[in-house]
Amino acid sequence: NAGVTQTPKFQVLKTGQSMTLQCAQDMNHEYMSWYRQDPGMGLRLIHYSVGAGITDQGEVPNGYNVSRSTTEDFPLRLLSAAPSQTSVYFCASSSGPRVDGGYTFGSGTRLTVV
């Protein structure tokens, strides 16, 4: 059971480039979400989804797009990378409102924008 898989683990981008961070889960979880973690700021929510075809914005959505065409996948797209998007990105999933084990997190993607 792989859980939540994120790729790539590390990425360096130049300012203005675009890229997609991949997230896949094999637990048939309804809920998926993306967070970024910056020093001293905890994890902040970027976008989230409560099921295939349904997405919504979190606290810091600007500069990012998401889509949820399948239950398993929830990619995060950076449209035009900026140095302010240098961060560690985590994808997480859970089985929904009756969850008793919290969210499961992927191992993260460390992104540097130069």
Added chain:
Amino acid sequence: EDKVVQSPLSLVVHEGDTVTLNCSYEVTNFRSLLWYKQEKKAPTFLFMLTSSGIEKKSGRLSSILDKKELSSILNITATQTGDSAIYLCAVTTGTASKLTFGTGTRLQVTL
């Protein structure tokens, strides 16, 4: 706007000490409070609390929720160097579709 505050921000203790980490929240339509431990990579789940006054325990770790005070504590007894980590508190609201995190408490346990 939902808000979660953790204290202290960082803490250094000696092995064998007992520590108490605090989490307070101001949210609309509270559902649950969760504690996570983060070492080098992804946060790992410790506890989920939904009912006030019921302690959850796992080995040397325990946690309790006080819905009247809108807060929770995480206790670690007989600390070990392996307890060194960032401890994150998060809250869910409504249908629990997302987590709102505090900034975390960085715990360092020294010999």
